Amino acid sequence: xxxxxxxxxxxxxxxxxxxxxxxxxxxxxxxxxxxxxxxxxxxxxxxxxxxxxxxxxxxxxxxxxxxxxxxxxxxxxxxxxxxxxxxxxxxxxxxxxxxxxxxxxxxxxxxxxxxxxxxxxxxxxxxxxxxxxxxxxxxxxxxxxxxxxxxxxxxxxxxxxxxxxxxxxxxxxxxxxxxxxxxxxxxxxxxxxxxxxxxxxxxxxxxxxxxxxxxxxxxxxxxxxxxxxxxxxxxxxxxxxxxxxxxxxxxxxxxxxxxxxxxxxxxxxxxxxxxxxxxxxxxxxxxxxxxxxxxxxxxxxxxxxxxxxxxxxxxxxxxxxxxxxxxxxxx
Amino acid sequence: xxxxxxxxxxxxxxxxxxxxxxxxxxxxxxxxxxxxxxxxxxxxxxxxxxxxxxxxxxxxxxxxxxxxxxxxxxxxxxxxxxxxxxxxxxxxxxxxxxxxxxxxxxxxxxxxxxxxxxxxxxxxxxxxxxxxxxxxxxxxxxxxxxxxxxxxxxxxxxxxxxxxxxxxxxxxxxxxxxxxxxxxxxxxxxxxxxxxxxxxxxxxxxxxxxxxxxxxxxxxxxxxxxxxxxxxxxxxxxxxxxxxxxxxxxxxxxxxxxxxxxxxxxxxxxxxxxxxxxxxxxxxxxxxxxxxxxxxxxxxxxxxxxxxxxxxxxxxxxxxxxxxxxxxxxxxxxxxxxxxxxxxx
Numbered sequence: 105x106x107x108x109x110x111x112x113x114x115x116x117x118x119x120x121x122x123x124x125x126x127x128x129x130x131x132x133x134x135x136x137x138x139x140x141x142x143x144x145x146x147x148x149x150x151x152x153x154x155x156x157x158x159x160x161x162x163x164x165x166x167x168x169x170x171x172x173x174x175x176x177x178x179x180x181x182x183x184x185x186x187x188x189x190x191x192x193x194x195x196x197x198x199x200x201x202x203x204x205x206x207x208x209x210x211x212x213x214x215x216x217x218x219x220x221x222x223x224x225x226x227x228x229x230x231x232x233x234x235x236x237x238x239x240x241x242x243x244x245x246x247x248x249x250x251x252x253x254x255x256x257x258x259x260x261x262x263x264x265x266x267x268x269x270x271x272x273x274x275x276x277x278x279x280x281x282x283x284x285x286x287x288x289x290x291x292x293x294x295x296x297x298x299x300x301x302x303x304x305x306x307x308x309x310x311x312x313x314x315x316x317x318x319x320x321x322x323x324x325x326x327x328x329x330x331x332x333x334x335x336x337x338x339x340x341x342x343x344x345x346x347x348x349x350x351x352x353x354x355x356x357x358x359x360x361x362x363x364x365x366x367x368x369x370x371x372x373x374x375x376x377x378x379x380x381x382x383x384x385x386x387x388x389x390x391x392x393x394x395x396x397x398x399x400x401x402x403x404x405x406x407x408x409x410x411x412x413x414x415x416x417x418x419x420x421x422x423x424x425x426x427x428x429x430x431x432x433x434x435x
Numbered sequence: 436x437x438x439x440x441x442x443x444x445x446x447x448x449x450x451x452x453x454x455x456x457x458x459x460x461x462x463x464x465x466x467x468x469x470x471x472x473x474x475x476x477x478x479x480x481x482x483x484x485x486x487x488x489x490x491x492x493x494x495x496x497x498x499x500x501x502x503x504x505x506x507x508x509x510x511x512x513x514x515x516x517x518x519x520x521x522x523x524x525x526x527x528x529x530x531x532x533x534x535x536x537x538x539x540x541x542x543x544x545x546x547x548x549x550x551x552x553x554x555x556x557x558x559x560x561x562x563x564x565x566x567x568x569x570x571x572x573x574x575x576x577x578x579x580x581x582x583x584x585x586x587x588x589x590x591x592x593x594x595x596x597x598x599x600x601x602x603x604x605x606x607x608x609x610x611x612x613x614x615x616x617x618x619x620x621x622x623x624x625x626x627x628x629x630x631x632x633x634x635x636x637x638x639x640x641x642x643x644x645x646x647x648x649x650x651x652x653x654x655x656x657x658x659x660x661x662x663x664x665x666x667x668x669x670x671x672x673x674x675x676x677x678x679x680x681x682x683x684x685x686x687x688x689x690x691x692x693x694x695x696x697x698x699x700x701x702x703x704x705x706x707x708x709x710x711x712x713x714x715x716x717x718x719x720x721x722x723x724x725x726x727x728x729x730x731x732x733x734x735x736x737x738x739x740x741x742x743x744x745x746x747x748x749x750x751x752x753x754x755x756x757x758x759x760x761x762x763x764x765x766x767x768x769x770x771x772x773x774x775x776x777x778x779x780x
Contacts, residue, residue, distance in 0.1 A: 162669060164665060164668060164669075184668075184671045184672070184673060185671040186671075187671065188669060188670050188671030189671070191669070192669065193665075193666070193669045195663065195665055195666060195669075197662070197663035197665055197666060198663070199661065199662045199663060199666070200520045200661055200662075200663075201661030201662070201717040202717075203711055203715055203716055203717040204661060204716075204717035204718070205716070205717075208716075208717065208718055209662075212658065212659060212662065212666075212670065213670070215655060215658075215659060215670040215671065215672065216670055216671040218655075220652055220654070220655055221654070222654060222655055222658070222720060248715070268670070
């Protein structure tokens with residue numbers, strides 16, 4: 105494993121708000137490193153201060169104390185333009201300008217590099233095209249923003265940030281409001297981007313399952329303690345994730361939510377994924393699957409999938425919906 | 436620039452403006468043959484000597500005023516809509532026209548009564564100065580506030596409050612005035628393009644030119660602001676500075692026009708929407724010149740209609756802009772689908 109270069113370091117950082125004379129500290133004692141080529145997921149419950157820290161790192165608000173260093177420079181000593189050439193962002197802000205074309209939006213990423221008259225050099229054009237290719241949005245390039253779905257728009261916003269060509273990319277909940285396909289696609293894209301462009305990618309998210317699958321590291325913010333930085337699987341095994349999220353019924357062994365069983369037990373015969381989904385349906389309705397039980401269910405996989413129920417009358421059903429109805433019947 | 440925009444921008448719009456300008460100056464209560472108009476314009480002579488006077492001292496300044504007003508109000512409306520990310524914003528959202536109205540109302544209704552000045556010349560310098568002072572005062576207040584507030588939405592609401600406040604003061608002034616004074620004030624609010632001398636037209640055009648020039652340097656922040664203020668900041672732009680410059684430029688445009696021609700409604704709100712639909716772009720590099728020229732075209736048409744060709748009557752320009760413009764906008768929206776698409780997302 106190569107040792108990646110540290111690009112951003114937070115030292116004894118305290119973030120929060122300074123309201124007149126009142127000082128409202130939200131997160132303190134933050135000591136973290138962000139390395140090139142890594143995807144870091146920043147997790148924690150709502151209201152713990154994720155957005156505040158993200159805004160502070162982006163330079164949108166001042167730190168209460170401590171230091172943020174980019175390479176060896178202090179973040180607050182960078183000019184606005186230098187900062188824009190160092191950190192690019194994908195925010196949750198709603199964008200207006202539905203008439204804008206996707207290509208125009210992506211090209212906004214070159215603004216830190218061009219003058220007031222927005223004259224794009226051939227190098228700028230190259231970066232725009234590269235960002236479009238890297239994020240696989242070529243088919244969308246000539247569409248208008250109002251024609252895009254939420255998932256497409258999010259990819260375009262990421263392309264704009266990539267086009268800004270910065271060593272650090274920060275995203276605030278980029279997968280919110282997206283369906284499962286798009287969530288997986290966006291996270292995989294970010295993971296690939298970190299590797300292929302050697303960017304440090306920091307992403308605030310609530311998607312525990314996806315973070316566990318794709319993140320190189322997780323920053324975990326609890327309510328009282330300093331932010332924990334660790335390998336995703338280590339944080340699961342040492343119980344830190346459980347502590348912070350106070351997961352109710354989350355099974356750490358299977359990564360699934362535990363069902364509230366207790367309606368009775370059944371014996372299930374069968375194999376393959378038909379078995380797994382039958383078990384899922386049974387457990388969802390409160391029946392535990394045991395090795396030995398009075399009610400017996402046998403899966404018949406032929407031309408026509410069917411379930412044979414014994415010791416609860418004799419039945420043969422062709423859908424799980426009917427199966428559950430029969431088992432639920434009172435004695 | 437994209438080729439499909441080039442033709443529209445550099446051929447069709449300017450050609451339409453020139454054509455409408457010719458039609459505009461050849462119509463009026465006194466009929467002058469088109470051939471004489473052309474010969475006068477290219478430096479020749481006309482059949483009657485008085486026609487030259489009518490053309491050069493009345494019709495041409497009025498038509499030019501229409502063009503300047505159309506350009507200025509449309510460009511300031513576009514900038515306000517982008518700055519506030521609000522399709523209902525226009526040049527006067529920050530209370531500029533209310534400020535100008537207050538200045539004029541104070542002059543007409545409270546300070547000097549109509550009789551002491553003799554017959555009041557409504558287009559005279561006194562009114563211009565009163566209106567400028569009024570809108571300048573509101574501008575100063577808005578600027579002072581904009582240095583303090585963090586986001587534009589707050590500024591928009593405060594601007595609306597300024598508008599309400601000045602409107603209330605005008606109401607009180609009207610309540611204590613004579614019917615004659617109220618009527619004079621009312622005539623000012625109808626707006627007027629006519630009666631501007633060459634002097635006044637040139638001063639107005641210089642101020643408007645400065646405002647337009649400022650807007651050209653603001654293309655980059657305007658485009659970035661379409662995303663959001665936070666995004667604009669993340670791209671290295673000084674949002675606060677851009678906001679102040681946009682407000683200053685807009686105020687120059689809308690304030691000077693209101694001072695010289697009265698509060699002219701609708702143009703600043705509707706022309707940017709029309710242009711966005713016609714050009715189907717959000718890039719201010721294209722939108723700014725397109726909006727300016729479309730604004731000039733609409734004002735020229737409105738002015739032609741307000742003279743009621745073939746009659747002695749002149750209708751208030753402020754009524755015509757809305758009367759003519761609103762159905763056009765409704766028609767275009769119904770035909771081209773939602774305006775929301777072209778503006779918001």
